[in-house]
Amino acid sequence: MRTALTDLVGVRHPIVQTGMGWVAGPRLVTATARAGALGILASATMTPEQLRSAVREVRSRTDAPFGVNLRADAGDARERVRIIVEEGVRVASFALAPSRELIAELKDAGVLVVPSVGARRHAEKVAAWGADAVIVQGGEGGGHTGDVATTVLLPQVVDAVDIPVVAAGGFHDGRGLVAALAYGAAGVAMGTRFLLTSDSTVPDAVKARYLAATAKDITLTRAVDGLPHRMLRTEMVAELEGGAGRLRALYGAVRRASRFRRLSGLSWPGMVRDGLAMRHGK
Structure with missing residues (x-):
């Protein structure tokens, strides 16, 4: 399936595996990339040295594009950006909106910048600063989230910006992908769905608790x-x-x-x- 997201990133499927701390490591990201989607390493729960090692491990296992998720408010954010640039990572995603300067630094190095946002005004801001795409997470999303439903927020952002919009929050199957595309999104991002896969290192007992919920x-x-x-x-x-x-x-x-x-x-x-x-x- 070809969309603005697949064309931008170079993946076969318009699906993003989000950067979940302690979950999105080299094993899961490699499997996601091999399957044709965009896998995102979670750097917030790694030291900079561990991040560099994880990037190299994924790179040794696949030639497919993948990304690294960063916390823009972290004290060592620029050190992690340097690692991304030096190691030739394709995509940098952000849990919080990065600064204009950070976006420019990454884009100058040829890295695609894809921030996550929870409000239309934030999407407009990062788009004006040069972000290549944006992940829009509605209130149904797991972990840190907002209070506006995906079905309300997503069309607002699609109408407000001219960059690819990836929908997140409550998606887990093909029906959700079709719905997101109908709203005008270029793909979907999922976290919990990937947490439950066989390539996730989350213990089976924890997965069972999720499935029983x-x-x-x-x-x-x-x-x-x-x-x-x-x-x-x-x-x-x-x-x-x-x-x-x-x-x-x-x-x-x-x-x-x-x-x-x-x-x-x-x-x-x-x-x-x-x-x-x-x-x-x-």
Whole structure:
């Protein structure tokens, strides 16, 4: 199937596998690229050294185009951009809108820039700054998300910009792709659907819990980091939302932050800096 997205990126199918932290690693991205879609590595949960290694691993397994997802507010965003440029990555996607300068730096190096947005005005802004395409995520999307339904947001953005628009939020099969194309999108981006594939390194027990869940088992919460998250209603979410008191909440936050630091390789100052930037939307 040929669309503006496939022509732009050089893939066979108008499908994007999103950059999910700890999920979108070399194995999943390689499988996605080999299948003809656009796989995106999640760099936010990697150190810069791990990112470079992951890019080289994918490159060693396939000649197909793939991308890397970045957090524009990360303190080391420019270091990660340098890795993308040096390693010849085809696409840079962003969880938050990158600056005009960052877009220009990537485009000057021949990298396609595809930010994710949750509002029409944000799509208009990044398009004016030179973004090559935009992923529009409606409120049905998993993880960090907005509150405007995909069916409302998508046509607004399609009518507002002249670059390819990729629809995200609630898509999981061919019917969704057909619907997105009917709205004027150039393709769809999916996260949870790829999380559940055999090439995903997510444990089978976790996949089983996703598959057993119904619509009533999904919640939208700000208890994780202050931003809206759509996620499974789990014991951890219930504990975070339970209002256990400030001291207990602080203890739990520090304990989980310590675990995250060990997993991510970040320093305490780096975590605090990135957390404050995320909170203030910088």
